[in-house]
Amino acid sequence: xxxxxxxxxxxxxxxxxxxxxxxxxxxxxxxxxxxxxxxxxxxxxxxxxxxxxxxxxxxxxxxxxxxxxxxxxxxxxxxxxxxxxxxxxxxxxxxxxxxxxxxxxxxxxxxxxxxxxxxxxxxxxxxxxxxxxxxxxxxxxxxxxxxxxxxxxxxxxxxxxxxxxxxxxxxxxxxxxxxxxxxxxxxxxxxxxxxxxxxxxxxxxxxxxxxxxxxxxxxxxxxxxxxxxxxxxxxxxxxxxxxxxxxxxxxxxxxxxxxxxxxxxxxxxxxxxxxxxxxxxxxxxxxxxxxxxxxxxxxxxxxxxxxxxxxxxxxxxxxxxxxxxxxxxxxxxxxxxxxxxxxxxxxxxxxxxxxxxxxxxxxxxxxxxxxxxxxxxxxxxxxxxxxxxxxxxxxxxxxxxxxxxxxxxxxxxxxxxxxxxxxxxxxxxxxxxxxxxxxxxxxxxxxxxxxxxxxxxxxxxxxxxxxxxxxxxxxxxxxxxxxxxxxxxxxxxxxxxxxxxxxxxxxxxxxxxxxxxxxxxxxxxxxxxxxxxxxx
Ligand SMILES: [Zn+2]
Numbered sequence: 001x002x003x004x005x006x007x008x009x010x011x012x013x014x015x016x017x018x019x020x021x022x023x024x025x026x027x028x029x030x031x032x033x034x035x036x037x038x039x040x041x042x043x044x045x046x047x048x049x050x051x052x053x054x055x056x057x058x059x060x061x062x063x064x065x066x067x068x069x070x071x072x073x074x075x076x077x078x079x080x081x082x083x084x085x086x087x088x089x090x091x092x093x094x095x096x097x098x099x100x101x102x103x104x105x106x107x108x109x110x111x112x113x114x115x116x117x118x119x120x121x122x123x124x125x126x127x128x129x130x131x132x133x134x135x136x137x138x139x140x141x142x143x144x145x146x147x148x149x150x151x152x153x154x155x156x157x158x159x160x161x162x163x164x165x166x167x168x169x170x171x172x173x174x175x176x177x178x179x180x181x182x183x184x185x186x187x188x189x190x191x192x193x194x195x196x197x198x199x200x201x202x203x204x205x206x207x208x209x210x211x212x213x214x215x216x217x218x219x220x221x222x223x224x225x226x227x228x229x230x231x232x233x234x235x236x237x238x239x240x241x242x243x244x245x246x247x248x249x250x251x252x253x254x255x256x257x258x259x260x261x262x263x264x265x266x267x268x269x270x271x272x273x274x275x276x277x278x279x280x281x282x283x284x285x286x287x288x289x290x291x292x293x294x295x296x297x298x299x300x301x302x303x304x305x306x307x308x309x310x311x312x313x314x315x316x317x318x319x320x321x322x323x324x325x326x327x328x329x330x331x332x333x334x335x336x337x338x339x340x341x342x343x344x345x346x347x348x349x350x351x352x353x354x355x356x357x358x359x360x361x362x363x364x365x366x367x368x369x370x371x372x373x374x375x376x377x378x379x380x381x382x383x384x385x386x387x388x389x390x391x392x393x394x395x396x397x398x399x400x401x402x403x404x405x406x407x408x409x410x411x412x413x414x415x416x417x418x419x420x421x422x423x424x425x426x427x428x429x430x431x432x433x434x435x436x437x438x439x440x441x442x443x444x445x446x447x448x449x450x451x452x453x454x455x456x457x458x459x460x461x462x463x464x465x466x467x468x469x470x471x472x473x474x475x476x477x478x479x480x481x482x483x484x485x486x487x488x489x490x491x492x493x494x495x496x497x498x499x500x501x502x503x504x505x506x507x508x509x510x511x512x513x514x515x516x517x518x519x520x521x522x523x524x525x526x527x528x529x530x531x532x533x534x535x536x
Contacts, residue, residue: 003030003040004126015039027146028118031139032126034088043118045094045110052089055081056102064098065483066109066119066141070134078134085124095120099138107138109145117146130376130401148485149449151458153442154476154518157378160403160434161395161427163202164330164357167409168245169209169223169238170263172290174230175280181414182234189244192413196421197253202433204420206245207259207330210317211310212238213268218276220262224321246322255437256324258353260292261314263332266306267295291335293344301337304347311351327354327440327466330407334359345371354440354466359407365443367466378402383423384409385416391426403434441469447477456489460521460528471525478516486512494535500528506535 001021019039022028030040034048041047058077060067069075080101087104095110095118106122119142121135128135144150167173173181184192197204212223226238248254265288268275278284288297293307311329318326329348336344336358348356349366356364356371359382365372378399383391383406395404412419444466448459460477462470481489489495490509497507500522511517521528 001026001028003028003033003035006033007036010037019043022112022116022118025113025115027116028112029121029142029146030119031121031129032088032123033120034090035120041093043110043112044108044120045118046090046092046105046108046120049089049091051086052104053084053086054102054104055083058099058101058106060099061097064096064109065145066107066138067098069137069141073137075134075137078128078132083124087124088122090120090122107142115148119146127376133400136400144480145482148482150480151447151519152478152480152516154478155434155442156432157402158398158400159430159432161431162403162405162434162436162439163204163423164207164257164328164405164407164436165204165410165413166207166259166330166332166407167209167263167411168206168241168259169212170259170332171212171214171223172263173411173414174228174236175215176285177280178285179411180230180232181411183236183238183241184244184410184413185237185240186244186247187240188413188417189241189248192417193244193420194248194251194253196424197248198251199421200424200433202424203253203255203435203438204433205255205257205328205436206248207257207328208245208314208318208322208326209259209261209263209332210314210321211262213262213264215276222317222321242321249322249324255435256318256322256326257328257330257436258311258314258318258326259330260332261310261317263290263292265289265291265295265297266302266310267298270298272297287333291331291333293331294335294337296333296335301339301342304337304342307337307342307344308347308351311348311353315351315353325352325465325468327468328357328436329353329355330357330359336362343371352465354444355436357405363405367444367464374402378404380405380407382407383412385412385419388419388422388426391423392428395428395431403439435469437469438473441467442475445470445475454534455531457529457531458519460519460530462525463527467525470521470523472523474523475521477519477521479519480516481512486515489532492534496533496535498529498531498533507532 015037022043028043036048057080089104092105092108095108097105097108099107108120110118112118123135129139172179211220214221223238224242228236230236272283275284275289293302295302318324345356345364349371353366356366361375363374365374379397381394444464446461450457489512495507497505519530
């Protein structure tokens with residue numbers, strides 16, 4: 001249980017149930033809170049005194065699981081000189097102090113029951129749990145200590161990059177003077193998308209538009225039948241583009257995701273339209289028309305029901321045209337509606353997407369119950385054929401918790417055929433691509449722990465619709481154990497490890513000493529059982 005509340009949000013609440021939960025084995029982690037409540041004080045074994053400011057360094061007082069890697073790993077302490085922010089001074093009344101600042105407790109731990117503890121983190125800002133490696137380590141180890149074990153994806157996110165290519169199928173490239181180019185066809189895609197991705201063992205996502213705004217018929221039609229000569233005399237062949245995209249999917253280097261349905265304002269008829277007949281040198285070229293989930297031209301939101309219709313049209317067309325289930329929605333022009341009622345993220349969850357990624361700063365985890373803002377987890381930026389010089393500096397921000405997301409357009413391949421090769425060559429050493437569906441699958445995998453007298457089972461459930469990636473790919477996870485759980489397992493005479501009821505191996509206590517333990521799960525979109533059994 002993670003407690004981030006401070007007064008007055010809970011002053012009239014009855015916290016007895018909290019007390020009960022901890023005494024029944026649920027640990028409590030209290031962050032940046034004065035915990036002014038007798039139940040919380042009793043659980044934490046401490047009491048808030050008053051505010052203080054000090055610039056003394058933080059010091060570790062004793063050996064403990066939570067602080068072990070701070071000392072052993074030689075991690076530097078955060079800079080405190082010139083930090084005059086006010087902090088919480090608390091008095092320990094039974095809790096052990098793990099870190100202090102000139103006598104003021106900064107991290108405390110109180111063992112309430114054998115299997116439940118209450119930890120207080122006096123972090124100055126909650127965001128430091130994400131952004132400071134020092135606080136992140138304390139938070140991470142506190143979670144392991146509280147839960148007894150913790151499962152993490154076995155991915156080095158700090159060297160992972162997710163590549164997305166926008167605008168496949170849009171109509172505007174055939175008529176907008178400032179966004180005009182030849183939609184890359186099958187041959188171009190074979191040589192300049194598939195080949196470089198294969199060579200670098202890389203994957204990318206194509207964000208596809210399935211509704212082509214046809215100014216001649218004033219209708220929205222499928223782009224994939226459009227073969228014509230545009231106003232600049234270029235022979236556009238969208239059927240060939242679709243073939244190229246399908247080839248890339250078949251080669252295992254591309255996933256198809258949704259860029260919306262039409263990449264245009266849903267209302268193309270009202271003033272200052274109709275857009276259909278407006279002059280392409282004037283009104284029809286105006287930027288706001290090209291955003292689909294917020295009406296940038298008229299400065300309003302788009303009604304929820306209209307957005308949902310567009311999202312579902314795009315979703316269903318991708319299933320029909322590419323035989324793929326898109327898991328990501330990236331709204332065109334980064335336009336999205338933010339009010340509670342019209343919130344595009346919530347609607348995208350309803351339409352079945354697993355992630356919503358609007359440029360430049362928004363990215364949301366989605367499922368039927370939750371739309372979770374993950375902004376700030378990792379950097380994201382748009383690159384292009386004439387902006388590659390900036391790539392190294394754009395990749396510089398640390399991102400240990402999520403892949404960096406980089407975007408470009410089909411336009412970059414059209415205007416510089418070697419662009420994908422150049423981009424992959426420019427990536428710093430050690431960087432690997434992670435596919436959008438792989439990332440979504442990791443975020444949506446359900447891990448459930450269950451025990452009997454002689455067994456401990458972790459179930460990795462990939463049956464939900466967001467975990468399609470694991471149908472044809474194995475996966476691996478890191479298992480961290482707290483000292484008491486590890487010692488308990490090591491005291492057992494011998495353990496047998498099974499994964500999905502086969503590959504029986506015996507497990508030595510030395511194996512458990514290695515932290516983390518890597519769990520390998522075979523491919524298959526089902527429930528996988530990783531099980532430790534006491535061998536007789
Ligand atoms: Zn776009």
